[in-house]
Amino acid sequence: MKIRRASAWTLSAVLVGLLSIGASSPAIAAEPEPDSLQLAVLEGDQWIPLDADGFRAATLHLESSSPDDAGNRNSRLIGWNQSFGCDVLNNENDVFATYWFPWDGRVNGVRLKCGNGSWGYKHxxxxxxxxxxxxxxxxxxxxxxxAAFGVNSWDDLMSGTTSxxxxxxxLGLTHIAVSNKWCTKAMFGLWDTNYKRIVYDFGVxxxxxxxxxxxxxxxxxxRKVC
Known part of the structure; x- marks a missing residue:
């Protein structure tokens, strides 16, 4: 069952400081300047830049990873305590992040938990x-x-875009009743603020x-739809 889009207040209530910049302009053959790229999300035919502070707040902010025996740091931001509770003690319900889903007149918490091979962070x-x-x-x-968006590892990008x-x-929100799931996807892109174009995009x-x-x-x- 397809579900209509949440009301317009939703995104502004959770991601602060959005600014509509309109549809992307034709590509210009020039390299982006340093710090000219803004992470944006596609809303209809418009690219909406995401506020860096709002996005940073949705990254994991977990404890810094500890060096391994060779002195290298793990690429993911799971510290020793989180790693021990999740990977050794298998505490499936350890919560790493909370996201907010507006539905039926309420804002509902959706939590990234340790999980297992089928769901959550481990999956x-x-x-x-x-x-x-x-x-x-x-x-x-x-x-x-x-780093300007608080993204220092793959799971920071995952957590921020997921939020x-x-x-x-x-409009693509789908309820899969047989398996009690919600599913949707969005397009993100890097908006070049100097040349008013998208230089890279990816779906989530x-x-x-x-x-x-x-x-x-x-x-x-x-995929276009779930």
Whole structure:
């Protein structure tokens, strides 16, 4: 069952400082200047830039990872306490982040939990970390200063974009009653503020439970619908 878009107040209530910039202009053969790229989300035929502070607030902000025996730091921002509780103690319900889903006159919490191989952070890490890392690498290769948006690792990008998708799920929001799931997707892009164009874009598909508060999965996807 397709669900109509959430009301316009939703995105502004959860992601602060949005500014409509209109449809992208024809591409211009010039390299983006440093710090000229703004992360944006596609709303209809308009690219809406995401406020850096609002996006940064939705990244994981977990404890810094500890060096391994060789002195290298893990690419994901899971500190020792989170890693021990999730990976050793298998505390499936440990919460890493909370996103806000407006539905039926309420704003409902959708929580990224430790999970297992079928849902949550463990599932995303095991099945989709490489996709998120490749997306982040591509965005940086196009000139994006990801640190300005609080994105220092693949799971920061995952968490920030997931928050935006859940907050404003759009016309593609689908309820899959047989499996008690919500599913939707959104397009994100890097808006060149100097040349008024999108230089790189990627889709994100997100699924969460309709009978509990858990996030099931979120991953880069080229599919048009769930």
């Amino acid at each position: 995303i890490r095991e099945r989709h970390e490489s996709q998120w890392q490749a997306t982040l690498d591509s965005a940086r290769a196009h000139g994006w200063n990801s 935006a998708v859940v907050a404003d799920p759009g 598909e997100t699924v969460w439970a309709s009978d509990s508060d858990k996030l099931i999965t979120s991953f880069p996807s080229n």
